[in-house]
Amino acid sequence: xxxxxxxxxxxxxxxxxxxxxxxxxxxxxxxxxxxxxxxxxxxxxxxxxxxxxxxxxxxxxxxxxxxxxxxxxxxxxxxxxxxxxxxxxxxxxxxxxxxxxxxxxxxxxxxxxxxxxxxxxxxxxxxxxxxxxxxxxxxxxxxxxxxxxxxxxxxxxxxxxxxxxxxxxxxxxxxxxxxxxxxxxxxxxxxxxxxxxxxxxxxxxxxxxxxxxxxxxxxxxxxxxxxxxxxxxxxxxxxxxxxxxxxxxxxxxxxxxxxxxxxxxxxxxxxxxxxxxxxxxxxxxxxxxxxxxxxxxxxxxxxxxxxxxxxxxxxxxxxxxxxxxxxxxxxxxxxxxxxxxxxxxxxxxxxxxxxxxxxxxxxxxxxxxxxxxxxxxxxxxxxxxxxxxxxxxxxxxxxxxxxxxxxxxxxxxxxxxxxxxxxxxxxxxxxxxxxxxxxxxxxxxxxxxxxxxxxxxxxxxxxxxxxxxxxxxxxxxxxxxxxxxxxxxxxxxxxxxxxxxxxxxxxxxxxx
Amino acid sequence: xxxxxxxxxxxxxxxxxxxxxxxxxxxxxxxxxxxxxxxxxxxxxxxxxxxxxxxxxxxxxxxxxxxxxxxxxxxxxxxxxxxxxxxxxxxxxxxxxxxxxxxxxxxxxxxxxxxxxxxxxxxxxxxxxxxxxxxxxxxxxxxxxxxxxxxxxxxxxxxxxxxxxxxxxxxxxxxxxxxxxxxxxxxxxxxxxxxxxxxxxxxxxxxxxxxxxxxxxxxxxxxxxxxxxxxxxxxxxxxxxxxxxxxxxxxxxxxxxxxxxxxxxxxxxxxxxxxxxxxxxxxxxxxxxxxxxx
Numbered sequence: 030x031x032x033x034x035x036x037x038x039x040x041x042x043x044x045x046x047x048x049x050x051x052x053x054x055x056x057x058x059x060x061x062x063x064x065x066x067x068x069x070x071x072x073x074x075x076x077x078x079x080x081x082x083x084x085x086x087x088x089x090x091x092x093x094x095x096x097x098x099x100x101x102x103x104x105x106x107x108x109x110x111x112x113x114x115x116x117x118x119x120x121x122x123x124x125x126x127x128x129x130x131x132x133x134x135x136x137x138x139x140x141x142x143x144x145x146x147x148x149x150x151x152x153x154x155x156x157x158x159x160x161x162x163x164x165x166x167x168x169x170x171x172x173x174x175x176x177x178x179x180x181x182x183x184x185x186x187x188x189x190x191x192x193x194x195x196x197x198x199x200x201x202x203x204x205x206x207x208x209x210x211x212x213x214x215x216x217x218x219x220x221x222x223x224x225x226x227x228x229x230x231x232x233x234x235x236x237x238x239x240x241x242x243x244x245x246x247x248x249x250x251x252x253x254x255x256x257x258x259x260x261x262x263x264x265x266x267x268x269x270x271x272x273x274x275x276x277x278x279x280x281x282x283x284x285x286x287x288x289x290x291x292x293x294x295x296x297x298x299x300x301x302x303x304x305x306x307x308x309x310x311x312x313x314x315x316x317x318x319x320x321x322x323x324x325x326x327x328x329x330x331x332x333x334x335x336x337x338x339x340x341x342x343x344x345x346x347x348x349x350x351x352x353x354x355x356x357x358x359x360x361x362x363x364x365x366x367x368x369x370x371x372x373x374x375x376x377x378x379x380x381x382x383x384x385x386x387x388x389x390x391x392x393x394x395x396x397x398x399x400x401x402x403x404x405x406x407x408x409x410x411x412x413x414x415x416x417x418x419x420x421x422x423x424x425x426x427x428x429x430x431x432x433x434x435x436x437x438x439x440x441x442x443x444x445x446x447x448x449x450x451x452x453x454x455x456x457x458x459x460x461x462x463x464x465x466x467x468x469x470x471x472x473x474x475x476x477x478x479x480x481x482x483x484x485x486x487x488x489x490x491x492x493x494x495x496x497x498x499x500x501x502x503x504x505x506x507x508x509x510x511x512x513x514x515x516x517x518x519x520x521x522x523x524x525x526x527x528x529x530x531x532x533x534x535x536x537x538x539x540x541x
Numbered sequence: 542x543x544x545x546x547x548x549x550x551x552x553x554x555x556x557x558x559x560x561x562x563x564x565x566x567x568x569x570x571x572x573x574x575x576x577x578x579x580x581x582x583x584x585x586x587x588x589x590x591x592x593x594x595x596x597x598x599x600x601x602x603x604x605x606x607x608x609x610x611x612x613x614x615x616x617x618x619x620x621x622x623x624x625x626x627x628x629x630x631x632x633x634x635x636x637x638x639x640x641x642x643x644x645x646x647x648x649x650x651x652x653x654x655x656x657x658x659x660x661x662x663x664x665x666x667x668x669x670x671x672x673x674x675x676x677x678x679x680x681x682x683x684x685x686x687x688x689x690x691x692x693x694x695x696x697x698x699x700x701x702x703x704x705x706x707x708x709x710x711x712x713x714x715x716x717x718x719x720x721x722x723x724x725x726x727x728x729x730x731x732x733x734x735x736x737x738x739x740x741x742x743x744x745x746x747x748x749x750x751x752x753x754x755x756x757x758x759x760x761x762x763x764x765x766x767x768x769x770x771x772x773x774x775x776x777x778x779x780x781x782x783x784x785x786x787x788x789x790x791x792x793x794x795x796x797x798x799x800x801x802x803x804x805x806x807x808x809x810x811x812x813x814x815x816x817x818x819x820x821x822x823x824x825x826x827x828x829x830x831x832x833x834x835x
Contacts, residue, residue, distance in 0.1 A: 420799060
């Protein structure tokens with residue numbers, strides 16, 4: 030008897046349907062698996078056979094052949110255990126062909142017949158809906174995650190026996206939640222940190238608000254202990270909540286990477302990734318024989334924080350160049366080329382020199398050549414991509430000793446930034462652009478009208494300060510965000526002058 | 542005189558009549574002197590300006606201003622073309638117009654440090670690059686203190702701008718004292734490590750470099766028309782601008798420090814700082830650090 034069950038495989042961030050076919054025929058008793066499988070998938074045969082026996086279904090002494098089609102796609106992972114079991118049960122007659130028709134099944138089996146969770150559920154359920162499937166059957170632990178995709182019944186099972194009962198009854202909608210996404214999962218995140226805890230550093234705080242409002246890349250330079258990391262860690266708390274579509278997009282990536290938190294299957298906040306500087310290039314870009322998302326993809330629609338920027342290996346840092354422009358990263362492997370989304374905001378912190386105290390000559394112990402050598406670790410093109418750059422100077426004693434009015438709290442700032450994000454959403458409706466930082470050079474004229482005095486200032490500064498064209502564009506984009514924060518439609522002189530103050534730290538600024 | 546092959550480099554032997562007479566008084570002077578360009582003139586007053594390589598912005602400005610003012614008064618400036626004070630002294634001297642001379646710690650065909658390539662090109666146009674080391678001689682650390690004796694030997698007066706406790710500039714001052722030259726030091730704040738060496742010299746009896754006039758007087762030159770170092774602010778600014786400007790200093794200050802002093806929002810202060818910068822009243826020597834021009 031022949032049977033076929035629908036399942037799915039993940040390649041990069043894409044999901045592909047896989048047909049699991051089983052054939053039970055006369056011949057010498059054996060169990061064969063074909064279809065370009067990794068050994069992880071090949072091991073399924075022992076799990077399936079044992080789980081079935083422990084459930085009380087003995088495999089008859091016949092020739093069993095399993096095929097996973099399409100045959101040119103490398104299949105990986107333990108998610109095929111359950112569909113293989115279902116296919117064999119159908120071929121043996123325990124289930125009827127109509128019961129499994131158009132039902133997508135995924136899950137890992139354990140020897141006692143219980144079903145364990147797998148990664149990538151969100152993408153799989155989405156694919157099932159797109160293909161017009163009747164329902165999805167998945168491990169109980171993944172069930173909440175599967176609910177996020179609306180418009181397709183999702184059933185969670187915890188044992189192989191439950192799976193059989195579920196498929197026999199065909200009542201997949203029994204446990205469906207009412208509007209689960211809106212009410213249960215999509216809720217405002219809570220933070221234990223707050224922006225008003227930062228003392229002093231007014232200029233850095235202001236720059237952080239501008240960066241968050243326009244999704245600008247942000248570089249902080251300063252001595253150790255000045256509060257750079259503190260500011261960066263509090264950036265997520267002033268970031269507005271992403272839209273539901275964005276949340277699903279983010280969750281999809283985390284689902285594939287197997288990083289979705291067990292209690293909340295929807296990533297309701299923008300991700301904040303802070304990899305350590307020992308990070309390898311593959312871990313940043315995404316790697317493996319079948320590439321898995323790297324840090325830059327995990328930070329998609331969120332923040333990638335690189336603390337101690339100069340300590341990262343140069344190879345790792347240079348990887349950032351292309352994705353920062355294209356907002357996606359394509360990785361070529363023998364298996365094919367994979368494209369991962371990488372639309373993140375890079376926040377970086379670094380010291381001005383090796384000892385960390387330059388230009389405080391009383392404390393800096395670096396030799397003259399050391400400082401320029403230290404800064405050479407960061408390439409010009411990478412610095413060029415930092416829209417906003419500020420110096421976080423050492424905080425003096427009176428700043429921390431004197432009791433003063435606290436600055437605005439995270440909630441207040443988030444409200445303000447939410448307004449700016451809304452303005453941008455309206456401005457760029459119907460285009461690819463989402464934030465001011467993404468305005469292409471050709472459209473700057475349309476989106477960034479400058480008043481007369483501002484234009485004069487720009488011209489004067491352009492001549493005197495030797496900007497590059499890219500630098501000039503960056504100033505306009507940052508000024509656009511500042512104007513949005515002030516609620517102005519046209520860029521005024523004050524917006525331009527503030528933006529110029531944030532221009533990149535040129536190497537000449539450290540010249541002795 | 543022997544020609545060493547390269548057209549512009551001339552080697553003067555100790556017995557040559559053009560070998561600097563100033564050096565003949567001392568025992569440990571080099572037997573040969575390689576020169577690219579010309580030798581310092583014997584009949585002109587000569588001042589050596591030396592100081593730390595890792596100097597502050599204040600030191601840079603003072604080295605430049607002193608060198609410029611002295612040079613305008615017709616004084617030849619001698620230094621070592623190193624990073625920091627030396628380089629800025631040469632730049633000031635070039636701005637002043639009188640030829641300037643650099644004594645190198647390597648062969649005169651080698652530009653060290655590379656960052657002073659502009660000086661390496663410009664100094665020999667009117668002045669000269671001098672070295673006791675043969676052509677092609679690498680810049681080795683042990684040769685740098687030695688060339689200091691030539692710097693002080695060629696000068697009538699040695700001015701130390703900034704020096705830490707253990708600084709090569711103090712070696713120059715020691716040579717100068719041994720050679721019987723006058724030593725002046727630029728006073729600095731006692732809390733600054735870079736002022737320690739200078740203040741120490743003053744304590745030991747060195748002259749205090751308060752003004753260019755006092756130096757010129759020491760050299761026997763009547764102070765003519767020259768830029769004053771102490772300038773009373775006569776610049777009229779709008780009140781907010783004035784407030785920001787008056788908080789600035791020759792020592793560069795961080796934006797955050799300024800924001801503490803000035804009761805304006807960060808946006809406003811940044812705007813004013815940019816305007817002052819464009820009006821060339823202040824500079825931004827490092828990212829987000831601001832100082833008065835002079």
